[in-house]
Amino acid sequence: MKEIRLASRPTGWPTAANFEIAETPVPAAGDGQVLIRNLYMSVDPYMRGRMNDAKSYIAPFQVGAPLDGAAIGEVVESRAEGIEVGAVVAHGYGWREYAVADANRVRVVDPAAAPTLSAYLGLLGMTGLTAYVGLLDIARFREGDTVFVSGAAGAVGSVAGQIARLRGAKRVIGSAGSAEKVRHLVEDLGFDAAFNYKDAPVRDQLRAAAPDGIDVYFDNVGGDHLEAALGSLNKFGRVALCGAIAQYNEEVPPAGPRNLGLAVGKELNLRGFIVGNHNHRMPDFLAEASAWLRDGQISARETVVEGLVNAPEAFLGVLRGENIGKMVVRL
């Protein structure tokens, strides 16, 4: 079997040289374990942080060891009660063709309940839950709010914007990095307005798109997007700090928002979160999201890359913003 290992830690932007494709024997399941053949794996911006040797909310990848991350696969050998061969499971051992996992580390999913199995990595997985929790629990979205989502054509952003629309936002505005993405947001996902942040200063474009200000900002980007949002936020505005992809590859930390002082007079609330501490919301989320999917009210476009050996390139593509919707690798 093949697996992808961390060959070296990047400084700044990672490259293909930081990854190594290795051959290794297919492992055997022990007592209480299953052997999984991976079908899809996820590549996510947060993985960039794990390439650094830095203390964070999740352990760094180790040089010479396989990477890991969300994946979906089929059980091909089971020594665990209650999980049969042929079951489809979501788990955390991506970046490899086969994985052995303890039964309590996998979640059996229903292939019939999703348009494609990869949806369990995106809309119906941690990606969708991140959007749901960030918008509803962290930013405390309320019907009638005007919502701005950055990185809105990305995996999380595209779901966050659609949930805001479905839950009764007054206006949903998204930013993205290409004309094609902007078109996708408005025409396919039902955003009220969208702009290409490369066209003009975010501040000016956001003001034009939201002349009455915004109530909620879902931040996937940081940097100038966050500064612009602080300027446009209305009194008692709320910010879900979900990510800061603009900064992940910078060797020198970029300048922070110069207008954070506005948070005092506007009584803003900025709150960071990691979805892993909100798993208890998965049932609520799946109930709502499944209904939206069934009724065709939510769209889950994916960018699919073929083959494990192309996973590093898929991941680098996410960092460069080459995906529309969730980027997944089909093994």
Add this chain to the structure above:
Amino acid sequence: MKEIRLASRPTGWPTAANFEIAETPVPAAGDGQVLIRNLYMSVDPYMRGRMNDAKSYIAPFQVGAPLDGAAIGEVVESRAEGIEVGAVVAHGYGWREYAVADANRVRVVDPAAAPTLSAYLGLLGMTGLTAYVGLLDIARFREGDTVFVSGAAGAVGSVAGQIARLRGAKRVIGSAGSAEKVRHLVEDLGFDAAFNYKDAPVRDQLRAAAPDGIDVYFDNVGGDHLEAALGSLNKFGRVALCGAIAQYNEEVPPAGPRNLGLAVGKELNLRGFIVGNHNHRMPDFLAEASAWLRDGQISARETVVEGLVNAPEAFLGVLRGENIGKMVVRL
């Protein structure tokens, strides 16, 4: 009577030339009004923002008109039911020797319940309530938290740090701008540690004072203090954004915290607030603060400047950090 008017709007640091001392007739109380002889008035950092012609949570001062702000005085003429001549009232018409106010814009206070009348501008007034609300409601302080307060020898900071101590903080750390203030924090107010931010980088001094990190940051300063606090905050840390005195007089907005991205992984919550929207907490606060005062558990040092004509200089002194505790002007 004398009153202080805004002569011109400052650019950067204000000076005495931005103020004008004017003579004007003592006004007469109309129906439902009282005439007040002011005894003490408050000078506060937030007034700097009102000198600019900028939209904010409170209207700007007008050039040629008297300034206003918290004051305490004695009723010398009453045409309002239920307020007798001789009553002592807290109100919002400072910067003048006499003021006329509608009855519903004044609050009768009990002179016997305070060590000095000026306490109703400080510990027992909006200053104390700001500290209480910021620490307990905004930063959601919990017993056992380690708390860092910037501007800790100032009016709000000195109360916030003491409330944290009295409510069972594990450790209370304060920053201030002189050796005398640092000594005051530790020896008089019972802070566990304090440092002079001018001695060395805040980041290094905070790390040394809080080797296990902090759980709550009460921010009166912004700038490098906020950046240092973001670095030291523990998982699920909370920040009350109360003020940013470091920035009020800057003509160019200073750099923001370069490490705000830490808020994601640490799941931090940063929340700005204005005490005016939390007046419902005044009874709870006064009940607790009065008991602390009576038992000698809380200290309310004041810096008192004599004479209305010296109010501009007192205000400029606050911006320069010349006060220890609340700065008030005795008329």
